[in-house]
Amino acid sequence: MSRTALRICPLCEATCGLVLTVSDDRVTGARGDRDDVFSAGFICPKGASFAELDGDPDRLTRPLVRRGDELVEVSWDEAFAAVAEGLGKVPGRDVAVYLGNPNAHTIAGALYAPLIIKALGTRNVFSASTLDQMPKQVAQGYLYGNAFAFTVPDLDRTDHLVSIGANPLVSNGSVATAADFGGKLKALRRRGGRVTVIDPSRTRTAELADCHLAPRPGTDAALLFSVVNVLFAEGLVSPDLGGLAEHVTGLEQVRALAADFPPTAVAPYCGVSVTDIRDLARSIAAAPRAAVYGRIGTSTVEFGTLGSWLIDVVNIVTGNLDRPGGAMFPLGPTAPAPRPPKPGRGFTTGRWHSRVSGHPEIASEFPATALAEEIDTPGDGQLRALITVAGNPVLSAPDGRRLAAALDGLGFMLSIDPYLNETTRHADVILPPPPPSQAAHFDVVLSNVAVRNNARYSPPVLPLAGRPGEAEIMSRVALLIMGAGLDADPALADQQVIAMTLAKETADPRSPVAGRDVAELTAMLPPGPGYERRLDMMLRLGPYGDAFGADPDGLTLNTVKAAPHGVDLGPLQPRIPAVLRTPSGKVELAPQALVADAARLAKVLDRPPVGFMLIGRRHLRSNNSWMHNLPALAGGTNRCTLQIHPDDAQRLGLAELALVKGPGGEVTVPVEVTDTIRPGVVSIPHGWGHDIAGTRLGVAATQPGVNVNQLNDGSYLDPLSGTAVLNGLPVEISAAVRPG
Ligand SMILES: Nc1nc2c(c(=O)[nH]1)N[C@H]1C(S)=C(S)[C@@H](COP(=O)(O)OP(=O)(O)OC[C@H]3O[C@@H](n4cnc5c(=O)[nH]c(N)nc54)[C@H](O)[C@@H]3O)O[C@H]1N2
Numbered sequence: 001m002s003r004t005a006l007r008i009c010p011l012c013e014a015t016c017g018l019v020l021t022v023s024d025d026r027v028t029g030a031r032g033d034r035d036d037v038f039s040a041g042f043i044c045p046k047g048a049s050f051a052e053l054d055g056d057p058d059r060l061t062r063p064l065v066r067r068g069d070e071l072v073e074v075s076w077d078e079a080f081a082a083v084a085e086g087l088g089k090v091p092g093r094d095v096a097v098y099l100g101n102p103n104a105h106t107i108a109g110a111l112y113a114p115l116i117i118k119a120l121g122t123r124n125v126f127s128a129s130t131l132d133q134m135p136k137q138v139a140q141g142y143l144y145g146n147a148f149a150f151t152v153p154d155l156d157r158t159d160h161l162v163s164i165g166a167n168p169l170v171s172n173g174s175v176a177t178a179a180d181f182g183g184k185l186k187a188l189r190r191r192g193g194r195v196t197v198i199d200p201s202r203t204r205t206a207e208l209a210d211c212h213l214a215p216r217p218g219t220d221a222a223l224l225f226s227v228v229n230v231l232f233a234e235g236l237v238s239p240d241l242g243g244l245a246e247h248v249t250g251l252e253q254v255r256a257l258a259a260d261f262p263p264t265a266v267a268p269y270c271g272v273s274v275t276d277i278r279d280l281a282r283s284i285a286a287a288p289r290a291a292v293y294g295r296i297g298t299s300t301v302e303f304g305t306l307g308s309w310l311i312d313v314v315n316i317v318t319g320n321l322d323r324p325g326g327a328m329f330p331l332g333p334t335a336p337a338p339r340p341p342k343p344g345r346g347f348t349t350g351r352w353h354s355r356v357s358g359h360p361e362i363a364s365e366f367p368a369t370a371l372a373e374e375i376d377t378p379g380d381g382q383l384r385a386l387i388t389v390a391g392n393p394v395l396s397a398p399d400g401r402r403l404a405a406a407l408d409g410l411g412f413m414l415s416i417d418p419y420l421n422e423t424t425r426h427a428d429v430i431l432p433p434p435p436p437s438q439a440a441h442f443d444v445v446l447s448n449v450a451v452r453n454n455a456r457y458s459p460p461v462l463p464l465a466g467r468p469g470e471a472e473i474m475s476r477v478a479l480l481i482m483g484a485g486l487d488a489d490p491a492l493a494d495q496q497v498i499a500m501t502l503a504k505e506t507a508d509p510r511s512p513v514a515g516r517d518v519a520e521l522t523a524m525l526p527p528g529p530g531y532e533r534r535l536d537m538m539l540r541l542g543p544y545g546d547a548f549g550a551d552p553d554g555l556t557l558n559t560v561k562a563a564p565h566g567v568d569l570g571p572l573q574p575r576i577p578a579v580l581r582t583p584s585g586k587v588e589l590a591p592q593a594l595v596a597d598a599a600r601l602a603k604v605l606d607r608p609p610v611g612f613m614l615i616g617r618r619h620l621r622s623n624n625s626w627m628h629n630l631p632a633l634a635g636g637t638n639r640c641t642l643q644i645h646p647d648d649a650q651r652l653g654l655a656e657l658a659l660v661k662g663p664g665g666e667v668t669v670p671v672e673v674t675d676t677i678r679p680g681v682v683s684i685p686h687g688w689g690h691d692i693a694g695t696r697l698g699v700a701a702t703q704p705g706v707n708v709n710q711l712n713d714g715s716y717l718d719p720l721s722g723t724a725v726l727n728g729l730p731v732e733i734s735a736a737v738r739p740g
């Protein structure tokens with residue numbers, strides 16, 4: 001007997017609604033849900049492989065615990081006992097936590113990972129954010145006083161999308177949750193709008209664009225500064241900043257800073273012509289509504305924060321911030337309900353520093369690249385234990401070889417992860433969460449970056465097969481750290497959060513439940529799993545919530561559940577000034593940290609270009625390091641190759657294989673000659689290198705590829721955000737021959 005069930009796809013940021021086919025106790029197929037209010041039937045090859053991913057025989061079904069050199073299967077009770085013992089030996093402050101990307105996609109990652117960090121009381125928090133979007137968060141922190149005030153392009157209403165350093169046709173969009181990003185770009189062009197793509201590679205997104213500029217990697221900040229320069233020089237700055245003038249400070253300082261970046265000074269450095277820079281500025285200003293949008297290629301570079309800031313500066317000075325068709329602030333259903341604006345404390349970094357290199361804390365994190373040195377450098381405060389949740393930093397972060405060696409020196413390592421992979425193989429205990437079919441889904445994180453506000457919930461499609469869900473796993477770990485013991489009811493963790501949240505809300509005169517009784521509100525939460533109670537609480541306190549009955553038309557978890565294809569909450573709405581938390585209560589356009597970094601950028605404009613610059617790329621049928629184990633997604637063009645321009649390949653006499661040397665090591669990789677890439681630039685995708693012994697990734701091991709991040713020694717960071725430079729890394733290339 002087969003049936004169908006609805007399930008939001010957790011595999012990338014597009015959050016498509018899927019219709020799963022289920023036979024007995026397993027998922028057998030997946031298609032797009034045409035009735036989903038957000039994705040309207042869109043699906044990609046990864047979503048279509050949901051059944052294979054869910055049922056991958058290499059997924060761990062039982063916990064593994066280290067006995068000598070071996071990881072052996074044990075019962076859940078034994079595994080939790082091993083966690084209690086292992087963590088019991090180390091003070092919480094000496095335990096590090098590394099949070100990987102899928103935490104942004106799971107309820108457990110959003111609601112329970114913070115409990116583990118809090119229970120430990122550790123400042124040693126690391127995550128994939130410093131391999132990714134941290135520069136944007138820092139820029140937002142300074143501009144808006146809130147590192148979580150994400151601006152996203154209003155794709156459905158813009159007249160000109162400028163995509164810089166992003167390839168949404170392949171990545172399906174990121175920090176701009178939009179199902180069918182490609183379809184939205186085509187629709188934009190059909191309604192007479194324009195798409196500009198700025199990328200050293202002629203990607204699939206560039207192929208679709210009206211205009212493609214291919215700058216030298218790492219130079220986006222200078223290019224954008226020059227755009228600002230032209231906007232001022234040619235009188236193209238919106239006189240009232242699109243109605244925001246009274247809410248913006250620092251415009252004159254930005255004008256003065258941009259004076260150092262005229263197109264004539266910047267063009268040779270960026271490798272983009274003076275005419276192209278001017279035309280870019282003019283075309284943004286000319287569009288009735290335009291939005292500049294940037295991602296990995298602008299973020300994970302030497303001037304990542306400056307570039308991310310300049311993206312919003314261009315949006316602001318052209319009058320495109322916070323208005324339909326421009327760059328807008330989403331308002332997710334579990335965000336706190338908007339309150340009357342008040343000045344905030346602003347954004348600060350460096351409240352504490354890392355032990356070895358003195359990296360400032362940024363958004364309460366240290367750079368992912370500093371994890372290895374914090375473990376392998378002796379001294380007071382040396383990290384002695386590590387918890388990884390949904391992360392594979394041995395492949396995702398620079399210099400995995402050093403990190404792997406460091407992990408072996410830890411007193412204790414716990415990984416919460418479904419796979420025995422390059423990172424988790426070093427763990428003393430692996431607690432595997434169930435496959436997605438057995439987990440509920442709600443996009444706590446990603447609905448705050450969606451290009452259309454919405455609320456959608458998927459209950460588990462299949463019952464837990466005699467194992468704890470990920471929320472329960474994390475609750476139990478948090479409770480063990482708090483000393484609550486092995487028998488503590490995991491619901492205790494949720495009870496604590498609910499009690500604390502409601503106490504705070506009822507005491508806050510600006511809250512929708514100000515002055516209400518905590519016990520009365522608690523009694524209104526539904527029976528059921530703790531995560532559902534917490535989601536219900538968040539929805540009810542949120543911007544569209546029922547405020548615990550005060551607004552009977554407002555959302556609760558039940559009303560969201562009653563709409564299995566989701567609740568559409570409408571197009572994005574202007575949110576300034578309510579969203580601002582800067583000390584001045586305004587958008588602070590010229591924060592001191594960025595003014596200082598502009599001077600650092602001005603100094604490199606005449607730096608001579610190096611030999612080759614390495615960039616990355618993604619493939620539609622993969623996802624970072626962990627989807628190479630599915631036969632349906634493997635092979636074809638989904639391969640780990642070095643892309644190089646034909647002229648460069650010929651000059652170097654490259655045939656089959658190339659030897660690539662970088663600051664952190666060397667790799668030998670198959671050559672793929674293509675004129676889609678700018679001369680002087682080469683590209684290798686990340687997440688490969690599955691030839692390490694001791695993993696259980698049967699399919700991935702047959703086509704391992706190489707770990708591009710071994711070329712990187714991790715010393716090269718964007719200083720304002722602690723984010724690793726993963727794009728624009730200088731490398732040397734020569735011909736290699738196949739051994740034997
Ligand atoms: N050179 C280069 N390096 C890069 C990048 C690049 O562009 N170039 N991109 C960077 C970016 S943007 C990112 S986000 C990082 C990613 O860095 P990481 O997050 O460290 O790595 P992932 O490969 O995403 O690994 C995800 C892990 O989560 C596990 N997992 C999958 N689903 C679940 C789940 O439901 N629960 C749990 N607990 N675990 C799960 C997988 O088995 C895997 O171990 O890589 C970065 N590294």
Ligand SMILES: Nc1nc2c(c(=O)[nH]1)N[C@H]1C(S)=C(S)[C@@H](COP(=O)(O)OP(=O)(O)OC[C@H]3O[C@@H](n4cnc5c(=O)[nH]c(N)nc54)[C@H](O)[C@@H]3O)O[C@H]1N2
Pocket residue numbers: 012013101132164165166167168170171172173174198199200201203215216217218219220295296297298301615616617618619620621622623624727728
């Ligand atoms: N299929 C698939 N989808 C994914 C992922 C995946 O691995 N596979 N990963 C997910 C994750 S974790 C993330 S963060 C997102 C990332 O989403 P995107 O950022 O859209 O994805 P990328 O393919 O990394 O695109 C970065 C682009 O920047 C270009 N680039 C490199 N250096 C520079 C530069 O200096 N300047 C400019 N202007 N461009 C540059 C690259 O050529 C590349 O085309 O994708 C998510 N979605």
Ligand code: SF4
Pocket residue numbers: 009010011012013014015016042043044045046047048172179
């Ligand atoms: S685009 Fe992303 S969310 Fe949609 S089906 Fe593909 S992997 Fe899933």
Ligand SMILES: [Mo]
Pocket residue numbers: 101128132
């Ligand atoms: Mo990412």
